[in-house]
Structures are given as structure tokens and as C-alpha cells.
């Protein structure tokens with residue numbers, strides 16, 4: 001999978017700091033290589049983000065939520081139809097939801113915070 | 127500790143019939159050893175999981191992660207793991223099956239064992255598992271399917287989608303289905319994602335399927351298929367379809383095949399689009415676009431598929447005196463919005479016949495009780511539970527308030543929620559159940575069982591009953607042979623469909 005290879009080109013790549021809020025609401029600050037996907041970053045740093053289909057746009061388990069103001073300044077590329085299709089199935093969908101496997105870390109990501117959506121218990125059970 | 131380890135080794139050998147421990151066998155033994163060295167084996171919480179599908183493996187994953195000492199044994203009826211990730215997910219969706227890589231990582235953990243070829247309820251009773259394990263989690267999915275209960279459902283040429291899926295995906299129980307695909311027109315009843323899987327397999331160019339892990343026996347039959355037209359019929363309207371957008375988009379792009387929807391069904395709906403919330407909105411937009419936009423129709427298509435709405439089947443009919451399906455009689459429905467906002471179909475008394483030579487019933491899977499000790503809600507087709515803790519509900523009180531917990535018994539996945547939800551849904555459910563079990567272990571809610579635990583106890587029971595389990599290293603031999611056979615055919619895998627052949631490979635001694 002991308003992100004685990006240690007080619008020289010990658011070694012030299014710039015690093016930024018990214019914060020993840022995990023399923024339990026705990027914050028983790030990790031180093032992220034520019035050019036890696038947020039799913040790769042999460043996997044490399046033991047952040048609990050599943051990525052069941054390994055980044056092939058077939059599962060939505062890499063769903064991440066950006067902060068609205070940060071999303072605004074990051075000026076990410078618009079999601080493709082295929083990403084939107086998968087997001088439609090994601091738990092706890094928000095306006096700033098994206099799939100972690102589709103978002104590549106850029107220099108501008110320094111200091112941003114993204115959240116793994118909290119797993120919802122079915123209301124019927126409560 | 128040593129006694130425990132020695133007993134385990136003897137047992138493992140007795141069960142696998144292994145004289146010389148091969149490489150794979152040794153790794154299992156070493157895993158056992160390293161686990162035994164850490165803490166006294168009997169001090170560890172032992173968790174038994176029934177079913178090795180996504181629910182079973184994701185629940186196991188969560189328990190291993192949240193409890194650093196717990197040992198998890200995953201029991202499976204078949205000699206091979208992964209449930210619907212192997213036998214359900216369509217062959218042309220290999221990406222979706224990538225979850226199997228993570229399940230493999232879990233199974234290779236030194237605190238996890240896959241124990242295949244054990245039919246819980248028959249080979250070992252639930253009570254026995256409850257005695258041997260601190261917690262038992264039922265993740266056995268949905269092994270049956272819903273029927274209409276209308277005349278003609280058993281005519282020739284009428285199949286359950288579940289059996290058809292099992293057939294093309296190599297499920298041993300369905301490998302002899304041999305569906306008759308000599309008709310030009312097929313009807314699929316129900317509008318969920320399984321329906322779209324069946325339609326796609328029926329309509330795909332054979333060259334597209336040849337490169338997948340679809341079974342050779344299915345390819346041979348599908349090569350001769352005469353099916354040109356597939357009608358997908360639902361009892362409610364376009365706003366109530368159950369399939370999802372990715373699968374619909376794939377169907378609209380299918381090579382050599384054209385989606386022909388009736389514009390009448392969509393004109394009024396188009397006006398409502400702005401008020402429909404996502405995700406239904408994007409799905410409906412795509413249906414409207416397909417129905418109303420001339421430019422989306424592919425040229426040179428011979429095959430076509432179509433959505434039909436507000437039709438409930440009343441009867442499946444054969445030609446006079448015959449046994450083979452020739453048409454479906456529908457009743458046209460009116461849709462009525464209920465006070466809770468849901469929309470229900472009511473028959474109008476108007477009937478309509480649709481001629482066809484092949485029918486699939488695709489209205490959902492259904493769970494079954496596997497052991498008389500498992501409480502089962504037959505109406506909902508699920509194991510009654512609160513947050514995944516299995517409960518017995520008093521028959522006098524349907525409100526669910528008068529319930530008693532069965533200590534140490536849990537459920538997750540389709541058998542808990544009913545046969546709905548994609549891998550992501552099942553995963554979330556499994557993570558929650560796994561977390562709950564660990565909480566109950568840590569809080570002492572679960573009482574620890576006696577000194578002889580887990581597979582030590584169950585393994586000797588199985589041995590005394592002549593049941594020989596298949597462990598993960600033995601599955602890997604089957605896996606390797608399947609991949610080798612696949613590569614000879616230019617496919618990722620050619621599945622072995624005979625249980626006996628699976629067992630022969632699993633038990634074969636290295637070098638013999």
C-alpha cells in the first residue's frame with residue numbers, strides 16, 4: 001500500500017503536524033508526510049481509522065470530518081462523484097466530511113485537526 | 127503454565143493428526159507458546175466467537191485491541207473463513223474484499239485462533255461454549271432467505287438470489303444450482319444491492335467476468351446465457367429503492383447494456399429533488415438523469431435493464447400444464463405516506479402480467495436459530511439483545527422491558543441487526559460489541575469460568591465426537607491452492623467448492 005514504502009524520494013519529503021480526534025474523542029498529534037493520504041498517515045501512526053478497502057473507494061470506513069473554518073482555508077479539490085457516492089454511505093455524514101484515502105497531505109495542512117466520526121449506537125437500542 | 131502448554135500441544139496434534147509439525151503448524155504452536163508464557167493461560171479472559179464473517183473478525187479485532195490479554199477463538203461452520211466477504215461480495219468487486227487482508231492479520235495474531243469446520247449448535251452446543259468461554263459472541267449471519275409465500279415460488283426457473291449468489295461465489299451448499307439461463311427475459315423481485323449484483327452478473331460481458339474470481343462452473347453456464355433483458359421490480363416507488371448510488375452508477379455504465387427507465391416514473395419526482403435530503407437526493411438525481419437524459423443511453427447495446435415500481439407479485443405462473451415459469455402476475459400498488467413519514471404500498475386490485483422465463487427473488491436474507499439455547503425473535507429474525515447483550519424477553523411483555531440477560535452471551539452483525547448493512551455498518555456494530563464485551567470483562571460483570579478453558583475444553587469435546595477442526599494455517603494451504611489454480615486460468619483465485627476437497631487439502635501432511 002502507498003505510504004509504507006521508504007523510497008529515498010519519500011524520505012526527503014516535507015513533514016507537517018496533523019491532529020486526529022479519535023472515535024473516543026481523544027486527540028493525537030502526529031507527523032504526516034506531504035503527499036501521503038490521511039489514511040496512510042493514520043495507519044502509520046496507529047490512529048484508529050479502518051480503511052477496510054485499503055484506499056480503493058469501496059468502503060467509506062476512512063471517513064474523516066474537517067473543521068469548517070480549516071476546510072475553507074485548505075481549498076481542497078472538490079470530491080469526485082465516486083468519493084461522494086461512498087460518502088453517502090458513511091456514518092455521521094457532515095458537510096465537511098471527506099474520505100481519508102482520497103485526501104493527500106499538503107504543506108498547508110500544518111496544524112489542522114480532523115475527526116474520526118464517533119460510532120453511533122442505534123437509537124432503537126438506547 | 128507448562129502443563130497447560132503441553133496439554134495444548136498434545137491436543138493440537140491429536141486433532142490435526144499431525145505427526146511431524148510442518149512450518150505452518152509450528153507457527154501455530156509457537157503462537158500458543160508465546161501466549162502461554164505471558165500470563166497464566168487460565169487467567170486470561172477467553173472469548174469464543176461464532177461465525178468468521180466481517181462481524182466475527184471485526185469483533186475479534188476490537189477485543190484484541192482493547193484487552194491486552196484476552197484470547198479469542200473464532201469458530202466457523204465451514205472449513206474456510208470470512209463469511210459473506212468470500213461468499214457474498216460480488217466477484218467483480220475485488221476492492222471490497224480487501225477487508226479480508228485485515229481479517230487475516232487478526233487471525234494471525236498470537237491471541238487469536240480460527241477454528242473452522244465446526245458447526246455450532248450441532249458439533250458443539252452453545253451451553254458447552256458458555257462453559258468453556260468467559261464470553262461468547264454470536265456472529266453467525268443470515269443463513270436463509272425471505273420468501274413471498276405466494277403460489278408458484280417453486281416453479282422451475284425461479285431462484286432465490288441468495289442461492290444464485292452462493293452458486294457463482296462457490297458456496298458449497300449452492301454449487302449444484304445450475305440455473306437455467308436460456309430465457310431472454312429475467313425478472314428480479316426486490317430493489318436492493320443484492321438485486322443489482324445479480325443483474326450485473328447476468329448482464330456483464332463474459333470477458334469482464336472471466337478476470338474475476340467467479341467460479342468456473344458459473345462462467346460455463348453464463349457463457350451460454352440468453353438473457354437480454356432484466357426487469358427489476360419493487361413494491362414501492364423510486365424514492366424507496368434500497369440499492370445505493372455506487373452500485374446504481376456502475377449499472378448505468380455497464381458495457382454493452384442500456385438502462386431503460388420509464389420517464390413517467392421520474393418526471394414528478396424530479397420536481398421534488400431539491401427537498402430530498404442527501405444521500406437519497408444524489409441517488410434519485412442519478413435515476414432521474416438516467417431516465418430522462420437521452421445522451422446517457424449507450425449505443426450498440428443489445429442488452430437492457432429496467433426498473434419497475436409499485437408492483438407486488440401475486441403469483442408466479444407456468445404455461446398451462448407446464449412446470450416452468452412463464453410470467454409473473456403483479457398487483458399494482460398505491461403508495462400511502464404513514465403518520466411516521468414512512469411510505470407503504472397498498473394493492474389497488476389492478477393486476478398485470480409480465481412475461482419472463484427466469485425469476486429471482488431478492489427480498490432479503492434471513493437469520494435462523496442455530497441452537498435451542500439461543501433465544502430468537504422469529505418475527506424480526508434476529509437474536510433479541512440490548513446493545514449486543516443477548517436477552518430473554520418474557521413472552522408476556524412485548525415492550526422489551528421485562529428482560530433478563532444471559533450472562534456472557536453477546537451478538538453482533540447481521541444476526542443482531544437483521545440482514546441489512548454494508549461492511550462499514552457491520553464493522554461499526556462489531557467494534558461496539560467488542561468494546562462492550564471488554565468493558566464487561568474489566569468491570570467484572572462477566573464471571574470467569576473454571577480452570578479448563580476455551581479450546582482446551584472444546585477441542586477435546588470435538589475430538590471425542592470425531593469432529594476435526596480446520597485451523598488458520600490449514601486454511602492458508604487451501605488459499606494457496608485456490609490462488610494457484612486461479613493464476614492458471616488468469617484469475618485471482620479459483621475457489622474450491624467441495625467441502626471434502628477443502629478438508630483433504632487442510633489435513634494433508636506436508637510432503638505427502
Ligand SMILES: Cc1cc2nc3c(=O)[nH]c(=O)nc-3n(C[C@H](O)[C@H](O)[C@H](O)COP(=O)(O)OP(=O)(O)OC[C@H]3O[C@@H](n4cnc5c(N)ncnc54)[C@H](O)[C@@H]3O)c2cc1C
Pocket residue numbers: 059176177178179180181182201202203204207208209210211213214215216219222244245246247265266267268269291320323491496538539540541546547548549550552
Ligand atoms: C450478496 C451480498 C453482497 C454483498 N456485497 C457487499 C459489498 O459489495 N459491500 C459491502 O460493504 N457489503 C456487502 N454486503 C454486506 C456484507 O456482506 C455484510 O454486511 C456482512 O457480511 C455481514 O457480516 P456478518 O459477519 O454478520 O455475516 P456473514 O458474513 O454472513 O458471516 C457469518 C458467518 O457465520 C458462519 N456460520 C453460520 N452458522 C454457523 C454455525 N452454526 N456455526 C459456526 N459458524 C456459522 C457462516 O458460515 C459465516 O461465515 C453484501 C452482502 C450480500 C448478501
Ligand SMILES: NC(=O)c1ccc[n+]([C@@H]2O[C@H](COP(=O)([O-])OP(=O)(O)OC[C@H]3O[C@@H](n4cnc5c(N)ncnc54)[C@H](OP(=O)(O)O)[C@@H]3O)[C@@H](O)[C@H]2O)c1
Pocket residue numbers: 274315316317318319320321323360361362366367368369370373438488489490491545546547548
Ligand atoms: N455493493 C454493495 O455495497 C452491496 C451488495 C450487496 C448487498 N449489500 C448490502 O447487503 C444488505 C442486504 O441487501 P439486500 O439487497 O438483500 O436487502 P435490502 O437492501 O434490504 O433490499 C431488499 C429489497 O426487497 C424488497 N422487499 C422486501 N420484502 C418484500 C416483499 N414482501 N415484497 C416485495 N418486496 C420486498 C425491499 O423493498 P421494501 O423497501 O419495500 O421493503 C427492498 O427493495 C444491504 O444493506 C445491502 O446494501 C451491499
Ligand code: FES
Pocket residue numbers: 039050051052053054055056057058059060061062086099100101102
Ligand atoms: S479506505 Fe475504503 S473508501 Fe477509503
